Amino acid sequence: MQNILQRYRSTSFDTQSVLKILMILVGLVLLASAFSQGVFLQPKNLVNLIYQNALLIVIALGQMLVIITGGIDLSVGSMLAISSVLVVLFQDYGLPASIAIALIASVAFGLVNGFLVTYVRLPAFVVTLATMQIISSIAKVLSGGGAIYTGLHGAEIPVGLGEFYKNTLAGIPYPLFVCLIVIGLAALYLRSSIGHYTFSIGGNERAAYLSGIPTRLVKMAVYVISAALCCLGGVLFVARVGMGDPQTGTWIPLDSIAAVSIGGASLSGGTGTILGTLIGVVILSVLNNIMNLLGVPPTLQPAIKGIVILLAVYLNSARKQN
């Protein structure tokens, strides 16, 4: 036992935090299995888990990058919504074109977020809170207020997209495939030099700047990446439900921040792991499952999630710089 403890203490703090939440996850899974009398661990249920969370995983990874730099992106939900609207709206020009338009719009929003945080030096939560509402309004303007199912001139969503969630490639369902690609890219990002810069900026921006790191570029980049991933989420959304909805994504900001926090990242920046974030998403999902199994009313669940975030942040908040 002593040896194990010693080895634990000598690993980096990032590894320690992942191990901690892994244990929590195992505990929760056992709990869920118990409540569901074994149904939870069946492969069908687990595959369902992936389907339900592909969107959140993709967006949470983007949120993780922003949080590592010490920022936060509350506009992810609205960006998801407007991307879904744009993809459907411009169907008349074909799927690739509509996705391209959505991507350009998302990148533009990301640049606005990044600019205001980096150059005007407004706190990220204020900026993204405001852009969240602005983008949401624009989405409603574009869609006329409600969900849309066809493009401007009546083009329908291609069948292939709708089948996306049902098809597999070499046995792996498409959504999972997409997740794996994004996870791979995120891992590459964190191990690269820009990843190193991202961690440093989150830990101490001034020191990072004086050490020669292009802090402003990196900060702008993470907001743009987050926006781009929201666009991807928007495409996944359309694939799953077949419509563009300006009102979707209300809980995405809260969920993504919760996942990243539970995963061990500190909201003041400088820490964060991909594995942790993924585990965070899974824990959230399991929590949802447990709440459903226990018969908790759906309207109360966001409140409980709010409490969970507070708990997660509280447990992680001991690691602020100074």
Place this chain on the structure above:
Amino acid sequence: MRAKIYPSQVVGFAEQNSALVALVIVCLLGALFVSNFASGMNLSAILFQYAIIGFLGLGQLLVILTGGIDLSQGAQVAMISIITAVLMRQAGVLPAVLGSLLVGTVFGLTNGLLVSRTRMPAFVVTLGTMGVARGLAQVISDSKPIAIEVGSFVDFGRSTLAGIPVSAILWVVVSLGLWFFLAQRRTGRHIYAVGGSEESARLSGIAVKNVKLLVFGLSGLLSAVGGIIWTARLSSGSPLGGNGYEMESIAAVIVGGGYMLGGIGTVSGTVVGVLLFGVINSILNLVGISPYWQGTIKGILILAAVALSQFRRIDHGSQARRS
């Protein structure tokens, strides 16, 4: 040489009171170009609507002065409106009002406890409690609005004194009281101290934790007042209310000269900020812009206003740096 240059004097004054200048300009523009803007009915409508934001703004000012922020205000309005409606059905006006004020204060104190006794940043705490408040509002009301039939209460929502809405008068009175408190009382000055430098305040023997508890409690109380007035205006409790109100209250404080990191801000500035947004809102309505576009324009204006204020603040900050 005595500088007799009039424009520069005007510019200097304008810089310090840019919110007031903006308010005057926008009012002039409204009066000149927008029909019905300058009518008594319209002006009183603005006050009816923005007295609510006014109360929220005062609470937000207190919180921002200590370097915090209260993102849960809008959700509180919704939650309080439901509680008011429910209590009024069960027990009558007075218990409903008192009960709501109590709940609001307790909610605010909970925020304050979490912010002051843990190391969680205020925006996270109030983000979390915002979700909790909305959730509670929806659970209690089963996601449906609750109508209120008590005449006296509904009348209060519409009553005026010499043409000015009573709620607005109440707001002015509370603002004056708060102004006095912040300028002349020890605890008021201590609020500025905590925002200016928390560690120094602590070392000077100021009970920083209690100050934070106080400002959040007051913000909760003031949000409850806002919620009650809102409910009276609507004559029903609604779980969907207060959407985006915290954004406007934050913007009002900042535009009125407040500093996001604390220590700087005034009641008068916040009042002007609230009025400014009220006037802009009215103009957008009168010109007939669709509500969705309104949301966009208001959001952009808020963002621009906050960005500009903080931009100037950065300049001032760097000027006063050590030699």
Place this chain on the structure above:
Amino acid sequence: MDHQPPVLSMRKICKSFAGIQVLKEVDLDLYAGEAHCLVGENGAGKSTLIKIISGAYQPDSGSITYQGQLLKNVSPHWAREHGINTIYQEIDLIPTLSAAENISLGIEPIKKNGSIDWPALRERATKILEGWGAEINVDVPVNTLKVAYQQMVAIAKALSLNNRVLILDEPTAVFTSSEIDLLFSILQKLKSQGIALLYISHHLDEIFRIGDRVTVLRDGTLIRTGAVDEFNKSSLVKAMVGRDIDFSLRNGDHCQGEELLRAEGVTRHGVVEDASFSLHCGEIVGVAGLVGAGRTEMARLLVGADRPDRGKLYLRGQPVEVGSPKEALLKGIGMLPENRKEEGLVLMRSMSENIAYSLVEKDARFGLVPWRKIKKAVQDMIQAVDIRPARPALQVLYMSGGNQQKVVLSRLLLAECDLMILDEPTRGVDVGARLEIYKIMQALKKQGKAILMISSDLPEILTQADRILVMAKGRIAGELTAAEATEEKVLSIALRLGEAV
């Protein structure tokens, strides 16, 4: 001093943080009217001890007796109310409030109706400050005042109560010598009023100037307590470090190589005026001057952290523009910032990550970082520079000041800078680590690097630098060689253009 009992008496004080014991059974007696100096290397426990006295920390065990009474659970508020006041290195004023408000913070005079009595508030402040002959505006926010004035307001704040014990933690770090004289005359007055002074300083001359008794701490343990007369500089330092220190670590020979950097008329309005000088390979150039002379600002211009309004820079004879610290590093110019915690280190990341910045940039191909190769280079550096503890994964947060400084230095070394600008390299660093840093500097000089050393420690500049640039009010007021320089000469140049604050 007399045969009266001590005002404050501490017995067997122990304190640990996160398992590390910082104070081990320390005893201390403070008598009324004495100036008791507390000395020791960094990490010896001095700051922790005074924080316990002032109520900011609670001891794990041990007793404190104050004016005959045993103290329990002292809070800063209680301490202040009962006459124990502390002046910290960090100026603990509220920057947005006025001097008058700051001086009476927490104890503002109130009228009968409970509101603040503003005239009384102002008077309290002006009475103290004018008594000192310092013309300070008590109505404006203190962050608009000069730093030295701010420090005086902080002292005024501490003095405005019924003092019995006044604790000063390195108060003169940012003072000119005339300000130090002012401070000491105030302290003498306080002594004669029967106030007990506890004075922490790294500056041994101050201790011999003002101190009556001295307590030496080392690694949290009490080494010796006695009258100042019982010591001289070297015996004091020996007690602090437990070994003989060779004070005459004089600089090695000066072998000036080719010109590396030349500045002509570099100006940034308001802070640096018309700076012209040149730096050569294989030399250490010291930059002396009073606080506010613009030394750090000039360094920032050289390294690209700020942009000059006018002037030219030449690197090896070629005109060059440095637009950002990143560009500077690429051109071989690196800086060790004045404030390492805020500007030099990412405290929550590990030692090796902090050291590896420059390598990450240089060795990354298509963004991919060869971590294994970098790890080896980092480990070699840790050995070479003797960083303790030698654990690359350790968060820098947990390291001592001297070792943190070595981490930043390692980064510059790995970046293979030709010109290294060191801003206060030994500030807050204990004597042992200080000597190691000097050795590193000497070695670099022999290798042909150029070092620009900004320092407020005159003896340090006089022993380490080959040439000394003296700055005053943003200008380079004079230049001296090591041979001709003395403390008095440097000071007189620094003062000639600058007035006493």
